[in-house]
Amino acid sequence: xxxxxxxxxxxGNPVLNVLIALSHLLSxxxxxxxxxxTIIVRLISWPLTKxxxxxxxxxxxxxxxxxxxxxxxxxxxxKLQQETMKLYKEAGVNPLGCxxxxxxxLPIWIALYQAIIRALATTPENLLxxxxxxxxxxxxxxxxxxxxHFLWLDLGSSGDFILAIIVGGTMWVxxxxxxxxxVDPGQQSTSRMITLMMPLMFGFITLMVPSGLxxxxxxxxxxxxxxxxxFTGGWGYLKFRSPxxxxx
Amino acid sequence: MKQPxxxxxxxxxxxxxxxxxCISGSAQLARGWSGTVVHDGIAYVGTVDGxxxxxxxxxxxxxxxxxxxxxxxxxxxxxxxxxxxxxxxYSTPVVDRDLVYIxxxxxxxxxxxxxxxxxxxxxxxxxxxxxxxxxxxxxxxxIYISSSDSMVYAxxxxxxxxxxxSEILDEEGKRHEKxxxxxxxxxGAVYMSTFDGHIYALSxxxxxxLDWSFESEAGFDSSPVIYEDTIFLGSFDRYLYAIKIGSxxxxxxxPQEKPAGxxxxxxxIVNEGIxxxxxxxxxxxxxxxxxxxxxWQFESKDQRGKPxxxxxxxxxxxxxxxxxNEAGNVYVINPETGDGERIExxxxxxxxxxxxxxxxxxxxHEGLVYIKGEDNRLYVFDITEKKVSWDFPxxxxx
Numbered sequence: 001x002x003x004x005x006x007x008x009x010x011x012g013n014p015v016l017n018v019l020i021a022l023s024h025l026l027s028x029x030x031x032x033x034x035x036x037x038t039i040i041v042r043l044i045s046w047p048l049t050k051x052x053x054x055x056x057x058x059x060x061x062x063x064x065x066x067x068x069x070x071x072x073x074x075x076x077x078x079k080l081q082q083e084t085m086k087l088y089k090e091a092g093v094n095p096l097g098c099x100x101x102x103x104x105x106l107p108i109w110i111a112l113y114q115a116i117i118r119a120l121a122t123t124p125e126n127l128l129x130x131x132x133x134x135x136x137x138x139x140x141x142x143x144x145x146x147x148x149h150f151l152w153l154d155l156g157s158s159g160d161f162i163l164a165i166i167v168g169g170t171m172w173v174x175x176x177x178x179x180x181x182x183v184d185p186g187q188q189s190t191s192r193m194i195t196l197m198m199p200l201m202f203g204f205i206t207l208m209v210p211s212g213l214x215x216x217x218x219x220x221x222x223x224x225x226x227x228x229x230x231f232t233g234g235w236g237y238l239k240f241r242s243p244x245x246x247x248x
Numbered sequence: 249m250k251q252p253x254x255x256x257x258x259x260x261x262x263x264x265x266x267x268x269x270c271i272s273g274s275a276q277l278a279r280g281w282s283g284t285v286v287h288d289g290i291a292y293v294g295t296v297d298g299x300x301x302x303x304x305x306x307x308x309x310x311x312x313x314x315x316x317x318x319x320x321x322x323x324x325x326x327x328x329x330x331x332x333x334x335x336x337x338y339s340t341p342v343v344d345r346d347l348v349y350i351x352x353x354x355x356x357x358x359x360x361x362x363x364x365x366x367x368x369x370x371x372x373x374x375x376x377x378x379x380x381x382x383x384x385x386x387x388x389x390x391i392y393i394s395s396s397d398s399m400v401y402a403x404x405x406x407x408x409x410x411x412x413x414s415e416i417l418d419e420e421g422k423r424h425e426k427x428x429x430x431x432x433x434x435x436g437a438v439y440m441s442t443f444d445g446h447i448y449a450l451s452x453x454x455x456x457x458l459d460w461s462f463e464s465e466a467g468f469d470s471s472p473v474i475y476e477d478t479i480f481l482g483s484f485d486r487y488l489y490a491i492k493i494g495s496x497x498x499x500x501x502x503p504q505e506k507p508a509g510x511x512x513x514x515x516x517i518v519n520e521g522i523x524x525x526x527x528x529x530x531x532x533x534x535x536x537x538x539x540x541x542x543x544w545q546f547e548s549k550d551q552r553g554k555p556x557x558x559x560x561x562x563x564x565x566x567x568x569x570x571x572x573n574e575a576g577n578v579y580v581i582n583p584e585t586g587d588g589e590r591i592e593x594x595x596x597x598x599x600x601x602x603x604x605x606x607x608x609x610x611x612x613h614e615g616l617v618y619i620k621g622e623d624n625r626l627y628v629f630d631i632t633e634k635k636v637s638w639d640f641p642x643x644x645x646x
Contacts, residue, residue: 121426136507141511145444167315
C-alpha cells in the first residue's frame with residue numbers, strides 16, 4: 001500500500017463518508033454537515049484545547065511576576081529572557097501553545113479539503129472518482145448528489161471576500177485572546193507579527209480554497225472564541241495591554 | 249536569536265500555503281470522454297484536446313479535424329486576469345444526413361459538415377449555455393440535448409434554430425446544476441433522468457412537461473434506456489431500475505436482495521428481452537428484462553486480478569457482447585452463457601488490452617469495435633480475430 005492509499009484508507013475516505021452521511025442526516029445540507037463535523041473535531045481535540053486554555057490562564061496569572069522580572073532585569077535582555085523562560089518552565093506553560101491544536105488539526109484540514117472537492121464533484125471525473133471512495137452505507141449513497149449551496153456561499157467555489165474577512169477576523173480575535181504579551185521587547189515584535197500574520201494569511205488562503213474549508217475554519221474559530229471566553233472567564237488578552245508596550 | 253525567530257515566522261506563514269499547494273491535486277480537471285460514432289466508413293470522435301476528428305475506418309487516415317474554441321475562464325479568488333483551457337467533450341457525436349453534431353462542456357452545440365468538418369452552425373450563436381455532458385439525440389429533424397443550465401433544448405437540425413427549451417427544476421423549484429444525463433426520445437416524448445431521482449417526460453413538439461413523471465428516493469446516475477415501454481437506468485443507491493412508463497412504482501430493481509457493489513454508471517443495453525448492465529463494481533450483469541432476475545454475471549478485472557469498474561456501456565457485435573473496463577481490458581462475452589475472454593494486449597500479454605483507461609462509450613460497426621482510450625488514441629478491434637486492427641493518435645501536431 002502506498003502512502004496515498006494509506007492516507008485515504010485511514011483519514012481521507014472516513015472524513016469524506018462521515019461528511020456525506022452527516023449531510024444526509026441534516027436535511028441534505030452540506031454546509032450544516034461541515035458545521036457538525038467542525039464541532040465533532042473540536043470535541044475530539046478537546047484535551048489539547050483544554051491544555052492550551054490552562055496554559056493561557058496560567059500565563060494570565062503570571063503577569064505580576066513577569067512585570068517584576070522586567071523591572072529587575074529590564075536592562076539585561078539576555079538575563080530577562082532566561083528568567084522569563086525559567087518562569088514559564090516552572091509554571092509548565094508554553095506561550096506559543098495555542099499553535100498545537102492548530103497543527104493537530106492539519107490532517108483534518110487536508111482531508112476536509114479533499115472531501116469537499118470530491119463530495120461536491122464539480123466535474124464528471126470527480127463524480128466518477130467519488131463512486132470509488134464511498135462506503136456501501138445506504139445513508140451515504142442516498143445523499144448523492146450534494147447541494148453545494150449554504151447561506152450565500154457556494155461551498156465548492158473559492159474567492160468569497162466576506163468569508164475571508166470572517167475567517168481572518170475570528171482568527172485574530174482568538175489569537176489575541178490566547179496570546180500572552182511577551183515581556184521581552186524582541187519577543188513582543190515576534191508575538192505581534194504572529195498574531196497579525198496568521199489571520200492575514202488564513203484570510204488570504206480563504207480566497208484560494210473552496211468556501212467549504214473556509215467555513216470549517218470560521219466555525220472552528222468561533223467555537224474556539226466561545227470556549228476560551230467561558231473557560232478563562234472573559235476576553236483574555238484581547239483587552240489586556242502589556243504595561244511595557246506603553247513605554248515604547 | 250534573531251535567525252530562529254525569523255525562521256519560525258517564515259514556517260508559520262508558509263504553513264497554510266504549503267497546505268494548499270500539497271493537496272491541490274484532489275480536484276480533477278474536466279478532460280472529457282467522448283465516444284465514437286461511425287457513418288459511411290468514417291469514424292467521428294471528440295478528443296481530449298478539444299477537437300472533433302474524422303478518421304477513415306478503412307485506411308485509418310485522418311480526414312479532417314475541427315478545433316473547438318478554448319474556454320476562457322474568468323478570474324476567481326486571487327488569480328488575476330483570465331486563462332484559456334481546452335474545451336472538454338463528453339458527449340458522443342451523432343450523424344444525420346450531411347452533418348455531425350456534438351455538444352461541448354463549454355456549453356455549445358456544433359453542427360459540422362461530414363465532408364470537410366466546416367461548422368454549419370453553432371448554438372448558441374454567441375456565448376454559451378450550461379455545460380453539456382450528455383449526448384445529443386436526433387428525431388424528426390430535431391436535435392435534443394440536455395445542459396447544466398437545467399434545460400433541455402430542441403434545435404432544428406438544419407439551421408440550429410431553437411425550437412423550444414424546457415427548464416427542469418428540482419422538488420424545491422431550484423435548477424439542476426448537473427443535468428448530465430442524455431435525453432431519450434420515445435413515442436412522442438423526450439425522457440430525462442435527473443440526479444435528484446426523477447424521470448420527466450416532455451412533449452417532443454413543445455417541451456412542456458407531460459402528466460407522467462417518476463420519483464425515486466435516490467438519484468439516477470445513468471441516462472435512461474427504453475425498451476418495450478420500460479425505462480431501464482442506474483441509481484446512486486446501487487440498484488438498476490426498470491420502470492414501466494406511466495407507472496408510479498418500479499417494475500423491479502436489481503439486484504433483488506442487497507444492492508450491487510457500486511453504481512450502475514453506464515446505461516444498460518437491452519436485446520431480446522435481456523438487459524446487459526455494466527457496474528462500477530466491475531461486473532457485467534445479464535438480467536431478465538421482464539422479471540429482473542439475474543441470468544448470469546461476468547467479473548472484469550485489472551492486471552492485479554482485482555475487479556475494475558465498468559464505466560462505458562457494452563455493445564453487441566453479431567452474437568458477441570463486448571465490454572471494456574476502466575483498467576483498459578476489453579472482453580468478448582457470450583451473451584447466452586456469460587463466458588468471456590479477454591482480448592490480449594498485442595505487445596505484452598501481461599498488460600491490459602490497451603494501455604490506457606477506458607471511459608468513452610464503445611461503438612460497434614460492421615464487425616469492428618471503436619474504443620477511445622484516455623491516452624487520446626482511437627483503437628479499432630476486429631472482434632472475429634479478437635485483436636486490435638489499428639489505432640490512431642488523436643493528439644494532432646500542429
